[in-house]
Amino acid sequence: MSKESIGRWIFTQDGLMEGHLVVEGDEVVEICHGKAPEGSSKAIVLPAFVNAHTHIGDSFAYPAPKGTVEEIVAPPNGYKHRMLRTASRSRKIEGMRSAISTMAETGTSAFIDFREEGAGGIQMAMESADGLLVSPTLLGRPVHADASYEALDDFVAQCDGFGMSSIRDWPRDLLERASKAAKSRGKLFGLHASEILREDVDAVLDLKPDFLVHMTAASDDDLVAVAEARVPIVVCPRSNEFFGIDPRIPRLLRAGVEVALGTDNGMICRPDMLEELRAAFRLSASSGGTTPSETIRLATCSGRKVLNAVREITTEIEQTDDLVVLEMQGEDPLTEVVSAAGSARVSAVSRGGRFRRI
Ligand SMILES: [Zn+2]
Structure with a gap:
């Protein structure tokens, strides 16, 4: 040959x-x-690109209407959650499969998904990814805020870890149990943090997250604390732009944070990492700029570092x-x-x- x-x-x-x-x-x-x-x-x-933050579960609801973070994605009654409650299982799976196919065709080899809807949500995502050439890392979340340690342990045994919404959405003791359950099984514990409102960085870091998502409302000192704790931050520039938020990637890099890129909600953006890269480069220009090489690293090498907590890449x-x-x-x-x-x-x-x- x-x-x-x-x-x-x-x-x-x-x-x-x-x-x-x-x-x-x-x-x-x-x-x-x-x-x-x-x-x-x-x-x-x-x-190949690593898409370090997705919610493929709401891809069926693309395109989302315009609104605030609260109105569109916040649990329990944001647009996304209302749509998830009413859509059929097959419609959701079809949307997820289409999203994963887009990743396969646009150069992404792995993605980290925050899946809603408890164990059933994880099951749907697994079915959706079956046979497609992209490796899913599926992080779920419990349906009940009072789930026991045993229930959380049981849950996390069936997926790759927990992907929680903001600490404001959950009782503190639930978050602590979930983090402990994930750690004890060598799974990931990821959290959204300080997206539109600044949250107490110590309260976030005390949960020993493997990575954080957003941190767009964090102070410079918060970012230094995250960098010192060696916790990567995943930023989602197009999703931020949709909600009128500036991701300010150069500020994160200057603080010494390992920054990876994700495409966030499927109902807001197609999971195309080249589009995300272009948005990251364009939006960074207003806050000091990133070099092309730095920007490409976000979508390739840095995403792999987030995943190294569970598998060797x-x-x-x-x-x-x-x-x-x-x-x-x-x-x-x-x-x-x-x-x-x-x-x-x-x-x-x-x-x-x-x-x-x-
Ligand atoms: Zn998210």
Whole structure:
């Protein structure tokens, strides 16, 4: 079988370098560094994207009406929760499957979902992901605020951990039990925090979260405390923009926080990480800016660091890694990725060395 050279550039956690893939049939047989041979496609190879925060469960309700965070997503009676209560199981699964298919086609290899609706919600998400080439990390939440430790332990045994809404939504003792149950089984405990209202950062960090989502209303001191506790923050620029919030990513990076990117609610944004990258780059300009390389790291290397708490994903590139190939037009691929490259530029994805053209 003949070998083909793909790409001219490779993005690693150390930045951009010249290099290409050697593909034979549907297999990546080598990753070469240095100048690509004549005829190699004009493309950049990146670690596949990790979408570090989704709620795929409400994808069926896309597009959401305009409103405040409270009106649209807050439990128990925001628009999202009313829709989840009334939609059929099959409609929800169809929406989730469509969302995961979008991820597969747009270069995402893994996602971390906060699933509502208790054990039934987790079950629906598992069914939705079945057979699609994206690895789900499913974080659920209990249906009852007075769930016992035994019930929480039982629940977390069936998924990858807990993905809780804000600490204001839950009794303190429930959050403490959930965190303990997740830790004792080596599962994740993730929390939304300080999205529109600043919350007590000590009360949040005392719960030993593996990562936080948003922190858009946090003070600079809060961010330093989070950085010192080595807790990554997942930001969702398009969701923030929908609600009129500035994610201020440069401020988080300056505080020393590990920042990953997520697309948040399926009813607000399609789970397309290239769109999220472009939004992150564009919105950061008003608060000091991020470089293209820093921005791409948010969607690749940093997302992997969030996931490393439960599974080993390397941030180096090897031929068996999950990769995405983007076709380029100019000679500055990093700028092109964060400012111009839409999902139509995704020409191939590779999972575990298995190369698939799109
Ligand atoms: Zn969320």
